[in-house]
Amino acid sequence: MTSRSGGPVTVTEVRSKSELARFIRVPMDLNRHDPNWIAPLISERQAALSAGSNPFFEHADVQYWIASRGGRDVGRISAQIDALAPLVHDAHPGHFGMIAAEDDPEVFAALFAAAEAWLRKRGCEQAMGPFNLSVNEEVGLLVDGFDTPPMVLMGHDPAYAGPRIEEQGYAKIRDLYAYICHTSDDLPPSILKRVRRGPAEGVTLRMLEMSRYDAEVIALTEILNDAWSNNWGFTPTTEAETAQLAKSLRPVIDKRLVWFAEIDGDIAGFIAVLPNVNEAIADLDGKLLPFGWAKLLWRLKVSGVKTARVPLMGVKRKYAGGMRGQLMPFQLIDAAAQQARALGYERFELSWVLEDNLPMRRIAETIGAPAYKTYRVYQKDLA
Numbered sequence: 001m002t003s004r005s006g007g008p009v010t011v012t013e014v015r016s017k018s019e020l021a022r023f024i025r026v027p028m029d030l031n032r033h034d035p036n037w038i039a040p041l042i043s044e045r046q047a048a049l050s051a052g053s054n055p056f057f058e059h060a061d062v063q064y065w066i067a068s069r070g071g072r073d074v075g076r077i078s079a080q081i082d083a084l085a086p087l088v089h090d091a092h093p094g095h096f097g098m099i100a101a102e103d104d105p106e107v108f109a110a111l112f113a114a115a116e117a118w119l120r121k122r123g124c125e126q127a128m129g130p131f132n133l134s135v136n137e138e139v140g141l142l143v144d145g146f147d148t149p150p151m152v153l154m155g156h157d158p159a160y161a162g163p164r165i166e167e168q169g170y171a172k173i174r175d176l177y178a179y180i181c182h183t184s185d186d187l188p189p190s191i192l193k194r195v196r197r198g199p200a201e202g203v204t205l206r207m208l209e210m211s212r213y214d215a216e217v218i219a220l221t222e223i224l225n226d227a228w229s230n231n232w233g234f235t236p237t238t239e240a241e242t243a244q245l246a247k248s249l250r251p252v253i254d255k256r257l258v259w260f261a262e263i264d265g266d267i268a269g270f271i272a273v274l275p276n277v278n279e280a281i282a283d284l285d286g287k288l289l290p291f292g293w294a295k296l297l298w299r300l301k302v303s304g305v306k307t308a309r310v311p312l313m314g315v316k317r318k319y320a321g322g323m324r325g326q327l328m329p330f331q332l333i334d335a336a337a338q339q340a341r342a343l344g345y346e347r348f349e350l351s352w353v354l355e356d357n358l359p360m361r362r363i364a365e366t367i368g369a370p371a372y373k374t375y376r377v378y379q380k381d382l383a
Contacts, residue, residue: 006070009110014064020049023064026076027100028286036149037156038278039286049098049133055240056134059083061122064098065114067107075101075108079115080133081122084235094124094382097132099141099161108164120382128173128379130155135233136241139352140176140375141165148372151309151349152277154178155375162376170378174232177361178351179369183341187334187367195334199261200324203268205335208258217246219260219267220312227269227314232354233377252277252300256339257308261315261328268325269315271332273340273348275300276307308340308348320359329363 014023024045031037049064051057060082067075078098085092096115101107119127132138132155142150142157150156186192199205208216221242228234237245257273280299288296299305313332319325340348350369353360364371 006072009067009069009074009104009106011065011067011110011114013114014066019066020046020064022073023066023076023098024049026066026073029073030075030100030102031156031158034156034158036146038149038282039284041281041284041288042286043288045286048137054133055238055244056082056137058240059238060133062133063115063118065111067101067111069107074104075099075111077101077111077115078133079118079127080131081119081124082134082235084238085135086234088126091123091125093126093128094119094122095131095133096127096129099130099165100157101161101164103158103160103164105164105167108168112165112168116380116382125381125383126379127170127382128377130377135235136237140174140377143175143374143376145178145373149282150278150373151178151307151351152274153309153311154349154351154373165378168380170380172376173379174377175355176352176375176377177355177364177371178349178373178375179353179364180372181337181348181350181367181369183337183345183348185368187330191330191366192334194327195331199331200327202264203324203328203331204262205331206260206262208253208255208260210255213250214243214246216258216260217249218242220270220272221245223267223270223314223316224312226316227320229317231357249274254343256343257336259332259335261332263319263324268319269328269332270313271310271329271336272312273308273310273336275305275345276309276349277305279305279307304344306344306346308345310336310348310350313350330367333363333367 014020024042028039047053060080062080064078066073076098077096080095081092116127130141138155141161142155143162146159221237225236252275259271260267261269280296315325315328350364
């Protein structure tokens, strides 16, 4: 329902810690009555959106805004320019993100006007998004699949948000898919027979080695930067971002759910399955104190969660075209799925997958995983 009552919309830049706290709470307040909305951990959001703790800010300029009306916060948006993002017409494109607003065209118009003016002032001729904040973090606006809650590090948006963004002159540039798998389902018989025959000569599968954790994450990131380098929007992960990734994942990672494949001793591919932390924090309202930490650790380590997500998987390009490399994704998925099933997981999500990433889409479809959510990236010319 659209509501235009309460006076004019004002948009202010976020400049202080208290304003950042308000910025973080905007979608929590707006989506409180959505049964599939899950409030993020406030402490995690503060770290992710602060220059002192997120190495993304080392190569990007970022600004946040809050929209208010009648003394109440009714929307938010960010704008950012990533110096590592691929050039468009020999210039860095502008990005928007963190969009959340009540169902009111005036609020959306005011927020995008602020973000676009900031980007134009810095020479950007295009705006695309949402990126929250990087293409390597939460990407896209949910446009299909509103009836289930999001997995860890995936977004959830109201159905009206897409049409409101399009009203501001934005059009689709890419869709991204999330596929859902059941751990009780085996691979198709033709694939399963080849996988269970054992790795090909020179191929070794192994779990993550926690004693070499930092080195393992570096190896994982090197594979991603190689395997994903031809994907639309690819932006390499920096050394500092790799270190931050290792630090942030360590409390929740389970070595039995992270698998590497080696070819003749060279790390050639990997899969990482993360417990769906969203399932564990759904009733915490973003707060870890006074008992949130205890509940979170109990649910992750003791009582367990039933869902998981595969946010990262890749095979080095020099191996991807060969017979051993073509079978490797299925070997990795099978190894991780067997462990997930033994640990009590019932479903896992493969996400996100670009609509033009046909090899990955074929893998998902070959194993019988339906696309159950669609996220959209929009673009608008600012010139």
